[in-house]
Amino acid sequence: MAESPELIIHHLRLSQSDRVIWLCEELGLPYQLQCYDRDPVTSFAPAAYRALHPVGTAPVIQDGSTVTLGETNAVFEYLLAKYDPQGQxxxxxxxxxxxxxxxxxxxTNGGIQPALNxxxxxxxxxxxxDTPATQVMQGRLDRSLAAMEAQLARYPFxxxxxxxxxxCMLLFPLTTFRIFMPYSLEAYPHIVSYLGRIGERRALVVAxxxxxxGLKRPMGAEGAVADEEGPQKA
Structure with missing residues (x-):
């Protein structure tokens, strides 16, 4: 596997860029990590983060002096194509x-995340x-979770x-996002068991x-509830 000490993950805390850190840990890929805190009042990304890429959202990576890339699926495809040629x-x-x-x-990002947002x-x-638009999005989420439940009833992954x-892609909507928008997975026991399995992976714990x-991510049936000072921390 090619090494890239020039790879930088710009991680906005409490965001979907946590998945990129996990992916790199699973690949054993050397990287630099630069973390940014959300604005304590608005919870938005700070100006320094939004300036990294024209889209202004997490995640963002830099690879050497020529590559600055945003969008989760694009980042995953780039890293897998360049640094996982054996298909690990x-x-x-x-x-x-x-x-x-x-x-x-x-x-995950094309169907589940838009519904959750x-x-x-x-x-x-x-x-x-019972607002029509809300019912449509809830229906889409319910169908996605039901499909995921059926898949995980058949397979461990x-x-x-x-x-x-x-x-790795599933991490954010099933865990970190439930800090912002708590929802229950009680009706999906195979998804809950799956979260227990992946939660024990060393690469995930490290990432x-x-x-x-110290962040407490919901890894069980119930989502965490943010208090008045923001999302829960240990």
């Missing part, structure tokens, strides 16, 4: 579970649960018998402590 954390198109791998790698904003705006980058030291 991916499945080839010839693998029978390749459709599962590629679907969950992209559906809309539901969070609806909750912040105190919109009734989201793409099958093997741990892949698609599992989370590096990125957000």
């Amino acid at each position: 954390l991916s499945l080839p198109p010839t693998h029978p579970n390749y459709p599962d791998y590629v679907f969950w790698l992209h559906h 809309d539901l969070m904003f609806a909750r912040m705006a105190a919109l009734p649960a 989201i793409a099958g018998e093997t741990f892949t980058a698609a599992d 989370m402590e590096k990125g957000d030291p």
Whole structure:
């Protein structure tokens, strides 16, 4: 595996960039970690972070002096293509579970996260649960979680018998995001068991402590509730 000591992960704390740290730890990839705290009043990324990339959102990586890349799926594909050529954390198109791998790698941010974001904003705006748009997003989330539950009833990992980058992708909506927008996984016992399994991975433990030291992520059925001072910390 090629090494890249010039790789920098710009991690916005309490954000989906935690997945990039975990991916690099799983790959054993050398990297520099630069962490940024959210604004204590608005919870937005600080100006220094937003200036890193034209989109202004997490995650952002830099690789050497020529590459600055944002967008979670793009960052994952870049790192896997360049630094995991043997496919340690991916499945080839010839693998029978390749459709599962590629679907969950992209559906997490393409389907689950947009639904969660809309539901969070609806909750912040105190919109009734029976608002048509809210019902649509809740239905999409429910169908995604049901599909995930069925998949994890068959396999130990989201793409099958093997741990892949698609599992890293699931981290944020199932854990960190539930600090901001608590929701229950009580109806999904296989997802809860899955969180217990991945929570024991050494690379995940190391990555989370590096990125957000002491943060209590919900890894069970219930989501954490942020108090008046912000998300819960140890």
